[in-house]
Amino acid sequence: MIGAAGRMGKATCEAVEAAGDLTLSARIGRGDDLLAGIKGADVAVVMTPPDGVDDVVATCVEQGVHAVVGTTGWTAEGLAKVRAALKKSPSTGVLLAPNFALGAVLLMRFAAEAARHFESVEVVELHHPNKADAPSGTARHTAAKIAEARSEAGLAPSPDATTSALDGARGADVDGVRVHSVRLRGLVAHEEVLLGNPGEQLTIRHDSFDRISFMPGVLLAVRQIADRPGLVQGLENYL
Ligand SMILES: NC(=O)C1=CN([C@@H]2O[C@H](COP(=O)(O)OP(=O)(O)OC[C@H]3O[C@@H](n4cnc5c(N)ncnc54)[C@H](O)[C@@H]3O)[C@@H](O)[C@H]2O)C=CC1
Ligand SMILES: O=C(O)C1=N[C@H](C(=O)O)C[C@H](O)C1
DSSP states (O other): OBTTTSHHHHHHHHHHHHOTTOOOOOOBOTTSOHHHHHTTOSEEEEOOOSTTHHHHHHHHHHTTOEEEEOOOOOOHHHHHHHHHHHHHSTTOEEEEOSOOOHHHHHHHHHHHHHHTTOSEEEEEEEEOTTOOSSSOHHHHHHHHHHHHHHHHTTOOOOOOOOOOOOTTTTOEEETTEEEEEEEOTTOOEEEEEEEEETTEEEEEEEEEOSGGGGHHHHHHHHHHGGGOOEEEESGGGGO
């Protein structure tokens, strides 16, 4: 477990230890010897902050250790580094899953389905204030799927007459979809997709109230990854 002392790391260690068919071989934290830690492991679960995660995952791949990665906030350069490592070790699997909660995976699927039928769509993600990246990985993944569905349906951009706005007032533009990020003490991880047509609104919402919500998805990925070489983005591809 890489990032073992963090919020997700602790929850994952508990889940793996409670699973009869899995063995937790090492708890790796910041500054620990990564090579020594992953030696002999079949799978690394990576839940570090975004900074430097590409090097961590590339090292796992170079050692032939499959990587189940929950870390969000990936850059194009970081992804390129992982792809380059996989070229040299093509039988190794890397899963980058922005959200391991089943409900969040379903929210993304439902949002993409609904998006083709609505003129307007915006995404609001709400998280605890210790989160490093914004928008959340889930919101970026959701917006990308919505944009793809709207493009396939031949929809025009969501209407928006704004000509004057304070910086940030309209949120971030992710593939043409507006994404708003709230950081609030007391929250864990929440997302709403707002879809609008003349005279009606559809809201699709998911709430993770506890990090236990992510654990069935993490364990499912750990059990399956050896059979899925290469880079896979999104837990939906494992379900
Ligand atoms: N995919 C999913 O379902 C979920 C993903 N996340 C993502 O997981 C990541 C971690 O989130 P939290 O656990 O809340 O963060 P956290 O800050 O509580 O934990 C991160 C841990 O990683 C450690 N760390 C930093 N660099 C390291 C390195 N190079 N090697 C080993 N350990 C290192 C830190 O010292 C810390 O203990 C974030 O990117 C977050 O967005 C969080 C929740 C669910
Ligand atoms: O940092 C978090 O907490 C979470 N991060 C992931 C994301 O960025 O989407 C998943 C979940 O939202 C919790």
